Amino acid sequence: MSNNDEKSSYEGLPVSLDKKLGVPVWNDVRELKLRYRMSLGKIKKFFSALSEGKIMATKCKHCGRIYFPPQADCPYCMRSDMEWVDVPNEGVLETFTIVNIKPTTFSHYDDYVLAIARFGDGIKVLAWLRVDEKSRVRIGMRVKLTVIKRIPEGYYTFELEPID
Numbered sequence: 001m002s003n004n005d006e007k008s009s010y011e012g013l014p015v016s017l018d019k020k021l022g023v024p025v026w027n028d029v030r031e032l033k034l035r036y037r038m039s040l041g042k043i044k045k046f047f048s049a050l051s052e053g054k055i056m057a058t059k060c061k062h063c064g065r066i067y068f069p070p071q072a073d074c075p076y077c078m079r080s081d082m083e084w085v086d087v088p089n090e091g092v093l094e095t096f097t098i099v100n101i102k103p104t105t106f107s108h109y110d111d112y113v114l115a116i117a118r119f120g121d122g123i124k125v126l127a128w129l130r131v132d133e134k135s136r137v138r139i140g141m142r143v144k145l146t147v148i149k150r151i152p153e154g155y156y157t158f159e160l161e162p163i164d
């Protein structure tokens with residue numbers, strides 16, 4: 001069957017030939033919207049602290065591993081014996097990317113910097129990096145975690161921010 005035969009046999013349908021896979025694919029014409037609802041469960045303290053301007057992690061009392069975002073259970077020890085700890089004040093930027101082409105649900109934001117920073121005891125934080133000039137972002141720069149209100153939605157979340 002040639003490509004032309006493939007095309008004509010799907011006349012009037014949202015079907016196209018996927019060039020990479022070499023097979024016809026259905027391109028759904030409906031746009032799906034998903035809204036997650038998740039129980040805060042044992043990490044609800046993270047959110048109440050966030051609304052008070054604090055950013056917290058969980059630490060396993062048994063092995064000492066620290067989790068951020070916080071986890072209620074330690075996957076290494078298979079225990080739920082956790083305590084709340086502050087994220088250290090200063091971290092180091094390990095990597096970043098500037099997002100120019102955004103997912104649909106982020107399309108209303110200006111271009112943003114998505115970064116990973118390491119804080120003290122091996123805590124790695126994935127977050128947006130708040131900077132005035134994206135060209136000044138450098139791997140190795142000192143950063144801190146800060147609570148911000150995401151605009152225009154107006155909810156509290158956290159971002160990385162350079163330490164001057």
Ligand SMILES: [Zn+2]
Pocket residue numbers: 060061062063064065074075076077078
């Ligand atoms: Zn543990």
